[in-house]
Amino acid sequence: MASHKMSARDVNVFYGEKQAIRNVSIDVDKENVTAFIGPSGCGKSTFLRTLNRMNDTVVGCRTEGRIELDGEDIYASEMDVVLLRARVGMVFQKPNPFPKSIYENIAYGPRIHGLAENKSAMDHVVETSLHRAGLWNEVKDRLQESGTALSGGQQQRLCIARAIAVDPEVILMDEPCSALDPIATAKIEELITELRGRFAIVIVTHNMQQAARVSQRTAFFHLGELVEYGATADIFTNPTQTRTQDYITGRYG
Template sequence: MSAMPDQLSRMTEAMPEVTQTTRTPKMAARDVHVYYGETHAVKGVNLDLHQDEVTALIGPSGCGKSTFLRCLNRMNDTVATCRVEGSITLDGKDIYDNKIDVVQLRARVGMVFQKPNPFPKSIYENVAYGPRIHGLAETRLDLDEIVATSLEKAGLWNEVKDRLDTPGTALSGGQQQRLCIARAIAVNPEVILMDEPCSALDPIATARVEALIEELKGRYAIAIVTHSMQQAARISQKTAFFHLGNLVEMGETTQIFTTPREERTRDYITGRFG
């Protein structure tokens, strides 16, 4: 939902403060282009993700933000017509290098999708699946601890601890999304990517997920695609505005929403288009 000018002051009141520092990014994208066949979907994007920071990707539908997000853990590899050019690094190493184990990459760079997608398994097995296949638990007690800790971090443990054997699909929509977040963090990722994680949720469930993102910020680098200007203002420290495949402007969230440098950014935030 786009914000009108008289909403901007209310939005910025709740914005988290950002302290400017010079830091090495956790992930860095340089001159990234993405093509679907002949369609040029993402055009020369340069963007950094930092540890302990939430970066919001905003922009109209079809502007390339979700396509770019999927490049960060090579989800676009599953699309036959997709071609990615440029450089994306994780801790300085090119994630598109032929020597990279994509399964291990996706453990380090987890993804939470727009629609909750729990496995058709129990709550316990949803969370245990990743640690089990990655060999993170030597014993059942180790696995139990990982499951409990992950559900606690996702703010779900107290709600499900007495019914871990029930299907994950039996949970409410908001609980399912938090279960998917627990599943993502169970394999000890370093980066979490979220593609409109609250778009299918009611306001109460959305508030729970946003509070969870705020808590997780201290442990991970987080990038979130959102169409809600209010959500971007509430939860992010950095905001990147995409339009027609281009990264038009990126900066501290307060700056983007109060004194954007680009006219297109100002027009989008104030509801003149998008």
């Protein structure tokens, strides 16, 4: 029985008057990769962004309901959003390295959170993070070059390494491969599989094969509702809802 890392109860999200998420309740496992799938505009990315309160930065966005991280309400007034985001990291759709050196991209998070005492400790954090993201061998000789000079796939792995460097508990990935070619995508998927167990991972994807390849749990969203949530194998072979079945067999989406 997998233990729950995060759980959401009756979450509603509004953009101004428009409701984007309706009564979503879901649990995210600690040891598994959870995939959110669904057609464009179904609210899967919006819901993902509620899990580390990135929607707070969107003007006019309002969240209702309860979301817990290890039993703590992350929308409670005592919750510090800066610490929350250090615990729940995020990787975005388009690789967004800072216009700094590769080294500085990784060191950015540890530095603001005071995770490294001195230069050699920081070197260690940078090296470990790049190793875990499978990028070390490609960039070890050019750590001082700009992060924006890397290829798209390398940039995305740099962003994953950057998230890992803060030592989060959960990593949220918002369509991390949609801007990448198939070979870079395969590398990221491999990386996700390696990271599983060390971090709770939630990945939003519009690519159903990808969900099937990397995840153990899958949630299907449609029109702001959570239609079905279960083991990935069940969702893809034996869905209980006709809407899920229609989507995965390609009738719409």
